Amino acid sequence: MSFITRFLGIGRDPRDALRPLWHSVVATSRESQWYEECEAQDTVDGRFDMITLVLCLVLMRMENSQELAPSTGPLTELFVEDMDRQLRDSGVGDLMVGKTMGKLMSALGGRLGSLRAALGKPDDTALAAVLDRNMRVDGEGLPLALAARTRELYTALQAQDDAALLEGRLRP
Numbered sequence: 524m525s526f527i528t529r530f531l532g533i534g535r536d537p538r539d540a541l542r543p544l545w546h547s548v549v550a551t552s553r554e555s556q557w558y559e560e561c562e563a564q565d566t567v568d569g570r571f572d573m574i575t576l577v578l579c580l581v582l583m584r585m586e587n588s589q590e591l592a593p594s595t596g597p598l599t600e601l602f603v604e605d606m607d608r609q610l611r612d613s614g615v616g617d618l619m620v621g622k623t624m625g626k627l628m629s630a631l632g633g634r635l636g637s638l639r640a641a642l643g644k645p646d647d648t649a650l651a652a653v654l655d656r657n658m659r660v661d662g663e664g665l666p667l668a669l670a671a672r673t674r675e676l677y678t679a680l681q682a683q684d685d686a687a688l689l690e691g692r693l694r695p
Contacts, residue, residue, distance in 0.1 A: 537597060538597045538598075538600060538601055540594075540689065541594060541597055541598050541601060541689070542601065543689070543690055543691035544581065544598065544688060544689055544690075544691050545598060545601040545602070545605070546691060547691035547692070547693050548574065548577050548578050548581055548693075549574060549605075551577050551676070551693055552570065552573035552574040552576070552577045552578075553570070553573070556672065557573055557669070557672065560668055560672070561660075561666065561668045561669035561672050562660045562661040562662040562666060562668065562669065563658060563659070563660055563661075563669060564659040564660060564661055566659065568659055569658075569659045569660075571606075571627070572657070572658045572659055573658075574602075575630060575631050575634055576634070576638075576654075576658065576673065577676070577693075578598075578599075578602055578631070579631070579634050579635045579638050580638070580673070580676055580677050580680055581598070581680060581688075581693070582595050582598065582599070582635060583635070583638070583639060583642070583677070583680075584677075584680040584681060584683070584688065585598070585688070587681070588685050590685050591685055591688065591689070599631075602631070603628070606627055630657075633657070634653075634657050637653045637656075637657060638650075638653060638673075640653075641653040642674065642677055647667060647670040647671055647674060648665065648667075648670075650670040650673060650674060651665035651666050651667050651669070651670035652665060654666050654669050654670055654673065676693065676694075679693065679694040679695060680693060680694075682695050683695050
């Protein structure tokens with residue numbers, strides 16, 4: 524969709540087909556088990572960490588599909604749109620939004636790379652170390668419960684078919 528068509532409100536936004544998936548990413552990141560059992564911090568920053576974690580897992584799943592791989596960019600645009608709105612709603616000024624969004628995108632990209640490497644290993648210790656570095660978690664030691672639940676969601680996403688994923692079903 525061109526800038527002019529979007530500006531004039533003509534035509535349909537191609538990201539609309541991805542909105543159910545985006546809403547499921549956010550809903551999954553808010554599941555109480557992440558915070559109660561896995562000790563992710565239930566703070567603004569901790570919730571951002573969880574959204575990026577779930578989004579990274581979904582993006583990795585989409586990259587493995589010829590059909591869905593081209594949609595990783597538009598899904599990331601929905602993330603950017605939502606984070607931009609959240610920043611503005613929380614009082615971040617216009618001059619700082621761009622700078623903050625740059626940092627958020629850098630965090631997303633860094634986590635995506637780290638998670639790819641860690642999930643390629645059969646042991647959850649490497650994954651727990653990545654999560655310990657990149658997430659705000661309560662508790663002492665490596666977040667092994669968070670790593671186990673992350674791998675569980677990753678595995679479920681790999682088993683999910685493309686159509687169901689687009690409908691927002693992250694688990695079969």
